[in-house]
Amino acid sequence: MDTLTDATLQALWLLLSGDPTIWGIIGISFRVSTVAIICAIPPALLTAFVLAHFRFPGRKVLISIFSALLSVPAVVVGLTLFVMLSRQGPLGDFRLLFTQTAMVLGQFLLSYPILVSMSLAAIQAVDNRAWETARTLGAGPIQAFFTLLYEVRFGLITALLAAYGRIIAEVGASMMLGGNILEYTRNIPTAIALETSKGNFSQGIALGIVMVLLSFILNAFVHSMDHKTHTANL
Amino acid sequence: MIRLLTPALVILFFCTSMMAADSKLIRLATTTSTENSGLLSNLLPVFTKESGYKVHVIAVGTGKALRLGKDGDVDVVLVHALQAEKDFVDSGFGVKRYPVMYNDFVVIGPASDPAKVKYAKSVKQAFQFIKKSQSLFISRGDNSGTHKKELNIWKQSGIQPDGSWYREVGQGMGKVLQMANELDAYTLTDRGTWLAYESKVQLNITHEGDSSLFNPYGIIAVNPERYPDINFAGSSALIDWITSKSKGQPLIAEYKMLGKQLFTPMVD
Numbered sequence: 001m002d003t004l005t006d007a008t009l010q011a012l013w014l015l016l017s018g019d020p021t022i023w024g025i026i027g028i029s030f031r032v033s034t035v036a037i038i039c040a041i042p043p044a045l046l047t048a049f050v051l052a053h054f055r056f057p058g059r060k061v062l063i064s065i066f067s068a069l070l071s072v073p074a075v076v077v078g079l080t081l082f083v084m085l086s087r088q089g090p091l092g093d094f095r096l097l098f099t100q101t102a103m104v105l106g107q108f109l110l111s112y113p114i115l116v117s118m119s120l121a122a123i124q125a126v127d128n129r130a131w132e133t134a135r136t137l138g139a140g141p142i143q144a145f146f147t148l149l150y151e152v153r154f155g156l157i158t159a160l161l162a163a164y165g166r167i168i169a170e171v172g173a174s175m176m177l178g179g180n181i182l183e184y185t186r187n188i189p190t191a192i193a194l195e196t197s198k199g200n201f202s203q204g205i206a207l208g209i210v211m212v213l214l215s216f217i218l219n220a221f222v223h224s225m226d227h228k229t230h231t232a233n234l
Numbered sequence: 235m236i237r238l239l240t241p242a243l244v245i246l247f248f249c250t251s252m253m254a255a256d257s258k259l260i261r262l263a264t265t266t267s268t269e270n271s272g273l274l275s276n277l278l279p280v281f282t283k284e285s286g287y288k289v290h291v292i293a294v295g296t297g298k299a300l301r302l303g304k305d306g307d308v309d310v311v312l313v314h315a316l317q318a319e320k321d322f323v324d325s326g327f328g329v330k331r332y333p334v335m336y337n338d339f340v341v342i343g344p345a346s347d348p349a350k351v352k353y354a355k356s357v358k359q360a361f362q363f364i365k366k367s368q369s370l371f372i373s374r375g376d377n378s379g380t381h382k383k384e385l386n387i388w389k390q391s392g393i394q395p396d397g398s399w400y401r402e403v404g405q406g407m408g409k410v411l412q413m414a415n416e417l418d419a420y421t422l423t424d425r426g427t428w429l430a431y432e433s434k435v436q437l438n439i440t441h442e443g444d445s446s447l448f449n450p451y452g453i454i455a456v457n458p459e460r461y462p463d464i465n466f467a468g469s470s471a472l473i474d475w476i477t478s479k480s481k482g483q484p485l486i487a488e489y490k491m492l493g494k495q496l497f498t499p500m501v502d
Binding site: 086087088092095097098179180181182184197198199 | 293461
């Protein structure tokens, strides 16, 4: 019990005193996950929009594939990309294994189906009138597309936060693809795994505190967005 | 979906193609023992300062490290499994093996020593005692240098390790010591990692000093004839530095944990 209290106090001290290693790791986590989500948003929104608005053969199959992809374990995504990106793999010439880019790719693939499925649900929840009204009032398809996105903005933000929460907390793919390299690909989850195995509980706890705070904040946002969506629909 | 991913991949590639082509970057695959003991984080900043090369350390088991070298995913490997290292060089994956340092393996166990390992006259006998008393033994189970060594000792002892007392956990050395601590189990570890963890666990050295427990580390550059774009200049610089009598070697000898030397340099 004493060790736990000590470790927690040390953890708080590490965070408050601005320990460069800890904050460096936190920075890497946010940088990688933010780049991944920014890369994933445009194609995901486009996919969701196409799936919601056009009827084409295979559409239903695609939708079920995306919801099935939601539950693919991160380690499997990591393994698949590892095999692809390794020198011996089809994308080996890019030399991307053990780089931040490889981690971004992994997180991109993890967040993409979440963004598609949740935005699709959001877009389908509003009726088609937003799109039709915009078109009738003379908006071009692109302008009407953005009008529609604006109408469902709360649902989209919920999707964004859920996807972000998933990728920033993910350890399996990051460990495999990034290699847990200090000051480069060591992010919060892989650092927690390593520091715990080294017996440095205070560093693990400090990073754990950041993760827990983050997930509380993200969840609070998701809830308030849900609330706003409901009131907006009334 | 492929069509949608392609632009993203191209953008990402541009972001890091600069990094990938960075000739001042060395990728080193090594064992968890050199990383968990804190040795590399002590040595490499000095190397980076003196040479300008930045080293990315990928700490895995020896088996995985050699595999990464074989596939050309890293520039240089620092490992400890003599036979596997020789095979690596003989098959043309590595250029040449340079001895770097050594320490030894020790058998670790709970203070109560239920298998009476401390009375064993050799490490073979120690392992036989553990099996006989059905005491818990934690095995790395990750094809690392330590794991290979352990399997070799079981073989020499004439024991097929299986049964509920033998647990393969597939984890790094530090994690295995922690598990042995939590479960009151025996395990085989390199002395470097042991000294780094000694103060954190309630375990003791139950057997040491057998000549077959010698643990040499070697460094090997991945063959540039096989992978022309590998950073051979960088790995050669690192090898020269770490095996140098005036640079890397004295730093290895000076690295201490709680006043005890963890590794002995090979070149003197």
